[in-house]
Amino acid sequence: MGTLVADKTLGANGGGKRAPGRPRSEQARQSILHSTLKLLHDVGFAELSIEAIAADADVGKATVYRWWPHKAALVADAFLSSAELELQFPDTGSVRSDMKLQMKQLIRILRGRRGGIVAALIGGGQSDPELIKAFRERFVRPRRQEAYATLRRAIERGELPRNLDLDLTLDALYGPIYMRFLFRHDCLNARFVNEICDLVIDGLAMPSLGR
Amino acid sequence: MGTLVADKTLGANGGGKRAPGRPRSEQARQSILHSTLKLLHDVGFAELSIEAIAADADVGKATVYRWWPHKAALVADAFLSSAELELQFPDTGSVRSDMKLQMKQLIRILRGRRGGIVAALIGGGQSDPELIKAFRERFVRPRRQEAYATLRRAIERGELPRNLDLDLTLDALYGPIYMRFLFRHDCLNARFVNEICDLVIDGLAMPSLGR
Amino acid sequence: MGTLVADKTLGANGGGKRAPGRPRSEQARQSILHSTLKLLHDVGFAELSIEAIAADADVGKATVYRWWPHKAALVADAFLSSAELELQFPDTGSVRSDMKLQMKQLIRILRGRRGGIVAALIGGGQSDPELIKAFRERFVRPRRQEAYATLRRAIERGELPRNLDLDLTLDALYGPIYMRFLFRHDCLNARFVNEICDLVIDGLAMPSLGR
Amino acid sequence: MGTLVADKTLGANGGGKRAPGRPRSEQARQSILHSTLKLLHDVGFAELSIEAIAADADVGKATVYRWWPHKAALVADAFLSSAELELQFPDTGSVRSDMKLQMKQLIRILRGRRGGIVAALIGGGQSDPELIKAFRERFVRPRRQEAYATLRRAIERGELPRNLDLDLTLDALYGPIYMRFLFRHDCLNARFVNEICDLVIDGLAMPSLGR
């Protein structure tokens, strides 16, 4: 649903009308995204060539370039439109277990087949502001919105202090996960998640005595 | 200094002897490393080409290939031999301030001119295992060794519990920094460092009730 | 009027009737021919693209393809429908001056703005039999018919021998002009025309002694 | 021997020395020229693609582009270096037969396998000044030099007038041949050559009465 930067055809056409000319082929679009995911998994981001994607998708190279400005944008679209990433935020009645459950879902993705794609996205984004922005806005932000809700419920229940800095909290929770994911210096498992989560939530609960 | 994998000329020649033929040109080596850093900063890892490095360094392409097996190896060498990255670990008598000082040194580097190179290294490393390994072993690990010492001093002083998981602690402290650095979703300043540090150290001090 | 091969709409409809559906747009046709001439002059036959013609003429590409089978057909149509190439054959009472006048008209065209188009037509025709055929039949032949008349008048008057080979004569007169026009090795002026004309007509008048 | 415009390596190196770097591969050059001729004959100039030439010659596309600026230059080189075009100027003691023999050699080439290449050269030259210049200087001029000698011998022998315009004469002789060759409106045979030759030489011999 939509390309990286701004959808050219399917996007801001709320008015009604219809662009003139032959409409974009939805079939080609699907085929391209599918081939991208397939090849991305087979050869990785660096070795991925638009040439190969077009060939695999039985599509003209120009059709790829017509709709995506670079490989990065294409990969981002392919990834993000690939199963709306079954990440749910549970509501168990406890922040601790809510967050632990959610974080474990995340590391399952990161450690799975799609982890390489996330790494490619973040990695590619380091030399492509558009790409990291897309990753942030289309992958990170939606989940963060849900995480806000989880934290706010906890505040309502009195589990967390009223003046909590939500972003700080979430960075403290997820930062260590992404660090291990990207640096690969240590393992990324449920035990790690549990411990980070406890550490951070314990820290938040403190009446911040020594500051 | 040495290259990423194993130095070919300056390495295991401790005995004495001397290879026959013209010796390696130290000037060429310096020039190559310098040009690599310069271009890495300008265009990022992905766009960096050996062709351009050789041209910029006024050096034959073969001279680069003779001494470094990959672009990754060259970049790692260049980065790590660049100004021994003035990161010192202070000893103020308090973990809290020791770590805060150190973390502020780090964000000064990340936000400065060399930040682009670190980002390029981590980003490029996502599609190049050799590169992320070099970054980890030659940049992260040495500093981590010093951080261990800082934490152990705190344990000795009774500031932190004896059974502390050092790696977990350091990931909890540095993870949020790298996350903001890489995702660029929020600012990376002294206030953030202070708060993360307080949060984590407070959390560690808790008698871990709910676990 | 009409296309190269056979006109599809304006052709064999002499009877009366009328095709159903929307009639062909005369305005589009004119616009296409005009743009073709313009671009042909600017960039030559080889570099001429239907894409550019359609864009310049503010016309859909399909409208061009609907009415002309090749680029060659289009170019031939455009050229030949352009200003009916004001070449008249005078009748001064002398072959010599009749032909000189006519040949001077020709070199004025060749040296003028339309010369580039003639060159493009002949040049393009070397790799496109349809094009050279169109040039021959629609540009060369009509003028040759008139030239025959001029020569026949001269024969009647006794200026030229009765058994004259008309085509040979005309090739001897015009060949040198086209050679200089196409090879560009020497200038193409009135003096040259005069001398060629005298040379050939003198030669024709000879009682062919030495053969 | 040498490229169209100016030979880059083998050319103006009269001083002595040697360009640095790996020398140009003579084998690649030969292979490219050979494949060019072969494909030119098979598919014609318009359909000839550099891609196909490189593939046929087992050579990188870049190697072609390194040495020839366009298809035209390549074709010119290929043609002109293909057998130094066995065109000899005989010396029979009579202009008439000298020229007839030579002109018959020419039409044998034009009507043969290589005729298509000449047509492509002249045709392509109509939209490429460099190409027509190359054709003129490397194909036409050398033969014209020899033709001058033939004519001068005739003048010495008293067959032709002393004040003869050599270029005019040669254009009068060859122009009709090229016209028939390019326009293809009539046949190009020995009889035509004989008649043109007689016509022109007769014309030259006239004491130019009517001028």
Next chain:
DNA sequence: CAATAATCGAGACGGTACGTCACGTCTTCTT
């Protein structure tokens, strides 16, 4: 007055070739 039918513009489609760039290897002469 509708229905039918061929046109029009626009522009996306699967292709082919373009001319460029960098790859990593090689061949030459010079140091």
Next chain:
DNA sequence: AAGAAGACGTGACGTACCGTCTCGATTATTG
């Protein structure tokens, strides 16, 4: 033996046009 220079075969790049194809809109004739 290493140096620079730079040509080599390879292969992907991103672009330009090819000729074909859908679209909705327009403009005629026919029922």
